[in-house]
Amino acid sequence: MGIEQILQNEIQESQRALDGPNDDTIYRRDQSKRIDLINWVLENMKNSEINICAVIESKMNEIIDAINEKHSIIEQDPLDSELRILDWIFYQVCSNGIKKFERT
Numbered sequence: 425m426g427i428e429q430i431l432q433n434e435i436q437e438s439q440r441a442l443d444g445p446n447d448d449t450i451y452r453r454d455q456s457k458r459i460d461l462i463n464w465v466l467e468n469m470k471n472s473e474i475n476i477c478a479v480i481e482s483k484m485n486e487i488i489d490a491i492n493e494k495h496s497i498i499e500q501d502p503l504d505s506e507l508r509i510l511d512w513i514f515y516q517v518c519s520n521g522i523k524k525f526e527r528t
Contacts, residue, residue, distance in 0.1 A: 427517055428469065431462050438462075454505050461509050465517065477518035484510050 425433075438455045469476050487507045494500045 428466065430516060431466055431513070435459050435462050450501075450505075453502065454509070457502075457506055458509050461506070461513060465513055469517075477514070480510060480514045480517065484514065 438458045442452060442455045442459075465476065465480065468474055468479050484507060487503050487510065491500050491503045491507070494503070
C-alpha cells in the first residue's frame with residue numbers, strides 16, 4: 425500500500441470517528457485537524473518539485489515556535505495536538521529517507 429493510500433485510509437477512519445456518537449469536543453477537534461493536515465500534506469505531495477519532508481518539518485517548527493509563545497497550557501494544548509498529528513504524518517511520509525513519491 426502506498427503512502428497516499430495510507431493517508432486516505434486515515435482520513436476515512438477519522439471521518440468515521442467524527443461521524444460517531446462521541447461527544448468529546450477535544451477528540452472531535454483533533455480528528456477534524458487530522459483530516460485537515462492530511463489533506464494539506466496530500467495536496468503538497470502533488471507538486472513533485474516540493475520536498476514534502478522539509479515542508480512538514482517547517483510547519484512543525486512553526487507550531488513549536490507558536491507553542492513557546494503561549495503562557496498557558498490551555499492555549500498550548502490545541503497546538504500540541506496539531507504537532508503530534510504532524511509528527512505522526514512526518515513519520516509515515518518521511519521514514520526511511522523517502523523524499524518524493526511515485527503515483528500508485
